[in-house]
Amino acid sequence: xxxxxxxxxxxxxxxxxxxxxxxxxxxxxxxxxxxxxxxxxxxxxxxxxxxxxxxxxxxxxxxxxxxxxxxxxxxxxxxxxxxxxxxxxxxxxxxxxxxxxxxxxxxxxxxxxxxxxxxxxxxxxxxxxxxxxxxxxxxxxxxxxxxxxxxxxxxxxxxxxx
Amino acid sequence: xxxxxxxxxxxxxxxxxxxxxxxxxxxxxxxxxxxxxxxxxxxxxxxxxxxxxxxxxxxxxxxxxxxxxxxxxxxxxxxxxxxxxxxxxxxxxxxxxxxxxxxxxxxxxxxxxxxxxxxxxxxxxxxxxxxxxxxxxxxxxxxxxxxxxxxxxxxxxxxxxx
Numbered sequence: 001x002x003x004x005x006x007x008x009x010x011x012x013x014x015x016x017x018x019x020x021x022x023x024x025x026x027x028x029x030x031x032x033x034x035x036x037x038x039x040x041x042x043x044x045x046x047x048x049x050x051x052x053x054x055x056x057x058x059x060x061x062x063x064x065x066x067x068x069x070x071x072x073x074x075x076x077x078x079x080x081x082x083x084x085x086x087x088x089x090x091x092x093x094x095x096x097x098x099x100x101x102x103x104x105x106x107x108x109x110x111x112x113x114x115x116x117x118x119x120x121x122x123x124x125x126x127x128x129x130x131x132x133x134x135x136x137x138x139x140x141x142x143x144x145x146x147x148x149x150x151x152x153x154x155x156x157x158x159x160x161x162x
Numbered sequence: 163x164x165x166x167x168x169x170x171x172x173x174x175x176x177x178x179x180x181x182x183x184x185x186x187x188x189x190x191x192x193x194x195x196x197x198x199x200x201x202x203x204x205x206x207x208x209x210x211x212x213x214x215x216x217x218x219x220x221x222x223x224x225x226x227x228x229x230x231x232x233x234x235x236x237x238x239x240x241x242x243x244x245x246x247x248x249x250x251x252x253x254x255x256x257x258x259x260x261x262x263x264x265x266x267x268x269x270x271x272x273x274x275x276x277x278x279x280x281x282x283x284x285x286x287x288x289x290x291x292x293x294x295x296x297x298x299x300x301x302x303x304x305x306x307x308x309x310x311x312x313x314x315x316x317x318x319x320x321x322x323x324x
Contacts, residue, residue: 052254056254060253063250064251087249087257089226090225127323130321131295131321133316139317142319147319148319148320151320154295154320156294156296156311156312157296157301158313159308161285161289
């Protein structure tokens with residue numbers, strides 16, 4: 001078990017240890033530890049997302065309201081196994097994007113702990129309302145965590161740059 | 163008819179004159195002219211939105227990616243008659259919020275021109291994708307302008323701060 005001092009030095013003051021059924025490794029949520037773009041790309045590959053140019057990903061992360069990594073703890077080289085980020089004004093609105101947990105780490109409740117952490121961070125900013133766009137296969141996942149589907153019969157609409 | 167110099171001094175380089183059937187007054191879109199919070203509150207009252215604390219609205223505007231006003235031109239005191247804003251990272255994602263046109267100015271195609279202006283500004287930033295949440299009564303409005311409703315069967319979900 002890593003010491004609290006070591007974890008704080010690696011993952012920042014706001015880090016949170018994730019309880020998992022597998023006690024072989026520690027998993028840590030952090031909004032402070034910097035995300036390596038190549039590691040993030042490998043994670044996105046593993047969950048089957050299409051690639052984006054790294055310089056655009058870098059800028060998108062820089063301009064996000066919140067970036068959260070889920071790390072498999074290793075004192076020398078923590079491994080990124082989950083991710084989520086938010087855009088928004090940080091007051092009235094925040095929107096969650098790019099929620100991913102590596103397939104090898106799915107099924108252990110880590111996605112839920114990642115979302116709880118994200119909402120706790122947004123709550124500490126006193127954001128009024130958080131929104132997201134749920135793919136069909138994860139709608140039930142979000143509803144089970146207290147998200148309201150299409151309140152007031154709102155529908156989501158997208159416009160894609162030509 | 164106001165001179166281009168006067169319009170630029172009042173509304174900035176990026177302003178756009180709106181063609182309207184009523185030639186009595188000029189209507190101008192601007193992302194640069196500063197929005198007065200009290201005027202914005204009166205506009206939101208006119209369209210029937212619930213009020214928010216002004217200090218939070220100020221902060222939300224400051225942290226928005228884009229703020230657009232629709233102004234009835236007056237050389238001394240332009241009047242705010244429409245509004246929209248976006249949050250986002252300005253690269254991959256942008257989300258449109260708080261689209262409003264004063265009831266006295268509705269029905270003249272101004273909402274559409276406001277949205278075209280917003281998308282043109284986002285396109286100039288090279289944003290990949292723009293999203294919004296449409297109330298039932300404006301879903302057809304957005305579809306008519308090329309927005310795609312719930313692509314890939316995505317559903318919107320909201321979480322409200324307790």
